Amino acid sequence: MVPTRIKKSVFVKMYILSNCLLYLSDKQFEMKIGFDAKRIYQNKTGLGNYSRTLVASLAEFYPDHSYYLFAPKITNMFDATSFSNMNVISPQKFPSSFFTSAWRSSWVKNDVIKNGIDVYHGLSHEIPLRIQNTSVKSVVTIHDLIFERYPKQYSFMDVRIHRKKILNACRNANEVIAISEQTKLDLINLYKIEKEKIKVCYQSCNPAFENALSDDEKNKIKTKYQLPNHFFLSVGSIIERKNLLNICKAYLKLSPEHRLPLVVIGDGGEYKRKVVDFVKKNNLENLIIFLSENESAKSSRSFQNGEDFPAIYQLATALIYPSYFEGFGIPILEALWSRTPVITSNVSCLPETGGDAALYVNPDREDEIAEAMKKIVEDNNFANEMKLKGWNYAQKFTQQKCADAVMNIYTSL
Numbered sequence: 301m302v303p304t305r306i307k308k309s310v311f312v313k314m315y316i317l318s319n320c321l322l323y324l325s326d327k328q329f330e331m332k333i334g335f336d337a338k339r340i341y342q343n344k345t346g347l348g349n350y351s352r353t354l355v356a357s358l359a360e361f362y363p364d365h366s367y368y369l370f371a372p373k374i375t376n377m378f379d380a381t382s383f384s385n386m387n388v389i390s391p392q393k394f395p396s397s398f399f400t401s402a403w404r405s406s407w408v409k410n411d412v413i414k415n416g417i418d419v420y421h422g423l424s425h426e427i428p429l430r431i432q433n434t435s436v437k438s439v440v441t442i443h444d445l446i447f448e449r450y451p452k453q454y455s456f457m458d459v460r461i462h463r464k465k466i467l468n469a470c471r472n473a474n475e476v477i478a479i480s481e482q483t484k485l486d487l488i489n490l491y492k493i494e495k496e497k498i499k500v501c502y503q504s505c506n507p508a509f510e511n512a513l514s515d516d517e518k519n520k521i522k523t524k525y526q527l528p529n530h531f532f533l534s535v536g537s538i539i540e541r542k543n544l545l546n547i548c549k550a551y552l553k554l555s556p557e558h559r560l561p562l563v564v565i566g567d568g569g570e571y572k573r574k575v576v577d578f579v580k581k582n583n584l585e586n587l588i589i590f591l592s593e594n595e596s597a598k599s600s601r602s603f604q605n606g607e608d609f610p611a612i613y614q615l616a617t618a619l620i621y622p623s624y625f626e627g628f629g630i631p632i633l634e635a636l637w638s639r640t641p642v643i644t645s646n647v648s649c650l651p652e653t654g655g656d657a658a659l660y661v662n663p664d665r666e667d668e669i670a671e672a673m674k675k676i677v678e679d680n681n682f683a684n685e686m687k688l689k690g691w692n693y694a695q696k697f698t699q700q701k702c703a704d705a706v707m708n709i710y711t712s713l
Contacts, residue, residue: 330364330365330366331365331366331418331419331710331711332365332366332368332415332416332417332418332419333358333365333366333367333368333417333418333419333420333421333710334367334368334369334370334412334415334417334419334420334421334436335351335355335367335368335369335370335420335421335423336370336404336408336420336421336422336423336424336426336427337351337355337369337370337371337388337423338371338372338373338404338424339351339423339424340352340355340369340371340377340378340423341371341373341374341375341377341378342373342375342377343377344377344604344605344606345536345537346443346627346628346630347423347424347443348377349505349506349606349630350423350424350441350443350479350503350630351423351424352377352378352506353503353504353505353506353507353699353702354423354503354504354702354703354706355367355369355378355386355423356383357504357699357700357702357703358703358706358707359383359385359386360383360699360703361699361700361703361704361707362703362707363384363385364385365385366385366386366387367383367385367386367387368386368387368388368389368415368417369386369387369388369389370389370390370404370408370411370412371388371389371390372390372391372400372401372403372404373390373400374388374390377605387415389411389415391403391407391411404428405426405428405429406428406429406430408428409428409430409431409434409436412428412431412434412436413434413435413436417436418436418437419436419437419438419439419710419713420436420437420438420439421438421439421440421441421706421710422438422439422440422441422469422473423441424441424443425440425441425442425443425462425465425466425469426440426465426466426468426469427440427468427469427472427473429468430472431472432472432473437474437713438472438473438474439473439474439475439476439477439709439710439713440469440470440473440475440476440477441477441478441479441501442466442469442470442476442477442478442479442483442487443479443483443627443628444479444482444483444486444625444626444627444628445466445483445486445487445490445491446541446625446626446627447459447462447463448463448486448490449486449625450540450541450624450625453539453540453541466491467491470487470491470493470497471493474713475497475499475709475712475713476493476497476498476499477498477499477500477501477706477709478498478499478500478501479500479501479502479503479627479628480500480502480627480628480649480652480653481500481649481652482627482648482649482652483500483627483628483649484498484500499705499709501702501705501706501709502628502696502697502701502702502705503628503630503633503697503702504633504697504698504699504701504702505630505633505634505637505697506606506610506634507699508607508609508610509609509610509613509633509634509637509638510637510694511610512614512639513610513611513614517611518611518614518615520611521608521611521612521615522611522615524596524600524608525591525594525596525597525603525608525612526594526596527563527612527615528560528561528563528589530560530561530617531560531561531562531563531589531615531616531617532560532561532562532563532616532617532618532619532620532673533562533563533565533612533613533616533617533618533619533620533635533640534547534562534563534564534565534566534619534620534621535565535566535609535619535621535631535634536565536566536621536623536631537566537567537568538564538566538567538568538571538572538575539568539571540571541623541624541625542566542621542623542624543622543623543624543645543663544564544571544572544575545571545574545575545578546622546663546664546666546669547562547620547622547666547669548562548575548578548579548582548584548588549578549666550666550667550669550670550673551582551584551587551588551670552582552666553666553667553670554670554673554674555674557677558670558673558674558677558678559587560617560673560677561586561587561588561589562587562588562589562620563589563591563612563616564588564589564590564591564592565591565592565609565612566592567592575588576590591612609634610634610638613634613635613638613640614638614639614640616635616640617640617641617676617677617683618635618640618641618642618643618673618676618683619631619632619634619635619640619641619642619643619644620643620644620669620673621635621642621643621644621645621650622643622644622645622661622663622669623644623645623648623650623663624645624647624648624663625647625648626648626649626650626653627649628649628652628653629644629648629649629650629653629654632644632650632653632654632658633653633694633697635690636654636657636690636691636693636694637690637691637694639687639688639690639691640687640690641659641676641683641686641687641690642654642657642658642659642686642690643658643659643661643669643672643673643676644658644659644660644661645660645661645662645663646660646661646662647663654693655689655693655696656689656693657686657689657690657692657693657694658686658690659672659675659676659686
C-alpha cells in the first residue's frame with residue numbers, strides 16, 4: 301500500500317508538470333517576428349505605406365508577439381516607441397554600420413539569429429541571401445512585376461537587379477505573399493513560381509482615411525493649400541504608367557462647366573516635364589494644379605508624411621486614377637475609405653481594388669476619361685451612390701483582415 305504523503309507528492313509533481321507543459325504549449329505561439337524595415341523608414345509612397353500599415357496592424361491586433369524592425373537607417377517616418385512589443389535593430393559596428401546595403405541584403409542574418417527571430421518577413425521583394433540555410437523561417441511580399449512588363453521605363457541594370465532579387469526571394473522563402481491576384485498570376489506565368497507557394501494577402505491603408513473629418517478640419521486644409529471649392533484629384537508618381545497626360549487630354553474634351561480643376565499630388569522627372577509642356581501649350585495652367593510644388597506643401601511636414609491627405613481626399617469630387625498597370629493601387633483604397641468616388645482603369649488589378657464601387661475606363665481613351673468625369677459632376681445621385689458603395693467595398697480591406705491573413709501565414713510555418 302502506497303503511503304498517503306507519497307501519493308500527494310506524486311500528485312503535486314504531476315500537477316506542476318502539466319501546468320508547465322500547458323505554459324510551454326501557450327508560449328510556442330508567442331513568436332519573434334522580424335521585418336526588413338528599410339521601406340518603413342525610407343519610403344514615403346506605396347512600399348513604405350504598405351510596410352508601416354502592416355507592421356502597425358500586426359502589433360496592434362496581435363500584441364502577444366514581439367516585432368523586430370531591422371532598419372539600415374532610422375528616420376522620423378515611423379515611431380516604433382508607440383508600441384511596447386516593437387524593437388528596432390540597426391547596424392552598430394563597422395563594417396555593417398558603413399556598408400548598410402550589404403548588412404541589409406546579407407549580414408543582417410547575424411542579428412536576426414542573435415535576437416532569436418522565428419520568422420523574417422521581407423516586406424518588399426527580397427530576403428537576406430542564404431537565409432534559407434539558417435533555422436529562421438522566411439516570408440516575402442511581392443508587390444508587382446511591373447519592370448518586366450514595362451522594361452523600357454527602367455534602366456537595364458535595374459531590371460536585372462530586380463529580377464535577381466525577386467527570383468532569389470521567391471525560390472528560397474518558405475512562403476510568398478502576393479498583394480493581388482494579378483501579381484500572383486504574374487509570378488506564376490513570368491517566373492514559374494509554383495502556385496501553391498503563393499498566398500494573396502490584400503493590403504490595407506492608413507486608418508486615418510477611415511475617419512470622416514469635420515467641415516472645420518477640412519476647411520483648415522483647404523485654406524492651408526489654397527485648394528479650389530471643387531476639384532478632381534490625382535495621386536501618385538508622375539510617370540508614364542500612371543497616365544496623367546491622358547487625364548490632361550481629357551480636359552480638352554470637356555465643356556467649361558465640367559472642367560473642375562485637377563489637383564495633382566506627386567512628382568516626377570522627364571514624363572512630368574512632358575505633361576507640363578502639354579498643359580502650357582493648351583492653356584490649362586489654371587486647371588492643372590501641381591500641389592507638390594505649392595510652397596505650403598514643400599514646407600509642411602504633415603504634407604510630406606501624408607497626414608493632410610485624408611482631408612484632401614475628402615474635399616475632392618473624385619479621384620482619377622487611369623493607370624496602365626499596378627500591383628494593387630493603394631490610392632483607390634484610400635479614396636474608397638474617404639468616401640470619394642473613383643475613376644480608374646479597367647485593366648490590371650484595378651478592378652480587384654475597386655470592385656463594384658469604381659467607374660472604369662479604358663486608360664488609352666481620353667474620351668472615356670472625360671465622359672466619366674462629366675458623369676460624376678452632373679449626376680449627384682450617382683456620385684453619392686458611388687460613395688456608399690466605396691465605403692462598403694473598403695470593408696474587404698480592413699487592417700484586421702489584412703493582419704489576420706499575414707499572421708495566418710506566420711503561424712503555418
